[in-house]
Amino acid sequence: MQRIKKLKPDRNITGLLPAIFSLIAGGCVAVIFGPKAGIDTIGVIILVYATFSLIAAIKTESIGYWVSTIYMYCMGTYVIFIEFRPYAAKKFYLTSEAKFLFIWVIFFMLWLIYMLITKRSKWRGRDIMEAAAQDVAEGENTYTSRPRPVDRINIDKEQLFAFAKYLKKNLIAMPYYDHEKVIFVPVKMGEEYGILFGPNISYWDRTWISFEYSGDVSVNISKDYYLDYKEDLSFDQLCDSLGNLFIKFYEHFKNQEEVRIIDHLNEMKIGPFS
């Protein structure tokens, strides 16, 4: 059965900005200093991106980021090793190093495409918000900036930490820890740069799900996340649903049924770049 999507279509192009920027920068340098300088610039920019991707891989331990990092290091080095021969018939010449790297570029690119198709390198913020809204009725003027206590459950601290690590590794939510609780912040595609590289993330103003070690589960939905739905949804139901979704994920994790979490999110049919 076709699900009716409750979120507005995603027209965010933040994810494409790095690629657009590197092409424009490379093009500008090529015009001023020549084609070799242009492709070298693109190569260096890709290496810089690869370093950011490495930081993300270390922070999240996500396999998607590791593959992306290696792919970009290979790609950046490969581009730099390409020689430009202005008087030859074939102006861009692949050196032996470039040919060697090209094999790895293809290998990691295919792996990365596989990761993209299977949504393993995708932040799941939109999937989560879509899943939370599935059975929520409409309700006007119901938004409030207050967080909502959802339920009280039995929590094992060690298990909660393992759950947090799992959600981070699978890019489902970014966990933040303090002496009383773990806060899970869902991240939509395009928002990850601020979360991963921004200084002093103010996660309290974002959408979050808090699991206190005492067992209390609370939810906060930010206004911009709420306005991302096509209709005004019943806010009470939406917060309750989001909290219970994470409680369900925690139960799946406890029962070693992690695949059910991924299956549930995949059922939302949100695109790999959205």
Place this chain on the structure above:
Amino acid sequence: MSEKYNKLATFGSFISKSYALDILKVLYTYQDVSASEAASRLGLHINTVQEFLEAMYRSDIVSREEVSEKKRPYFRYKLKSSVIKFDLNLDEIFRNHQESLPTEMKIRESKSSPATFNRAKGNLFFSSMVIMIGEGRERKEKRINLTKTQGVFLYNLPFPDGQFQGIAEIMAKAKIKKENLAEIMDIVNLLLDYNVVEKQQ
């Protein structure tokens, strides 16, 4: 308000006068004294002294006796005791009020509530709230600093489209003790006045 409180309030407002101790000294020194005698002794206006002595009489500090001595009747005032003691039992004043608090009242946050809630840093309760009062250029902010108990209570307040809940029910959910009911009712009544909270009809 209780009679005892009224007496204390009267005493309090007069004991702070600059001449209070002088008049008390006269009362302490003399067996009994009239307003005109005390006024002439201290060089004060008779009305000032009369007003003070009457206040002391109303506060139960002095007794008075009407005398005439073949002239127009007047009062002579006598200190009841050289030790002035007051005790004010707030339980007596407020207990009845607390016992009649409507804990069965069911409430939730109002739709389009004019309030924003500020969470205590790093904690899951509110430390303060800001209510917008008035319209247009007359619009003002009223900031209310909350006790931790009130902050926890408001954190558990049902949402604008949530089910109405009784005050006792919310307190139980928020693990708030019954002793804190009065301060909870105080904030609830205030928020009802400002339309931040609505009650089930």
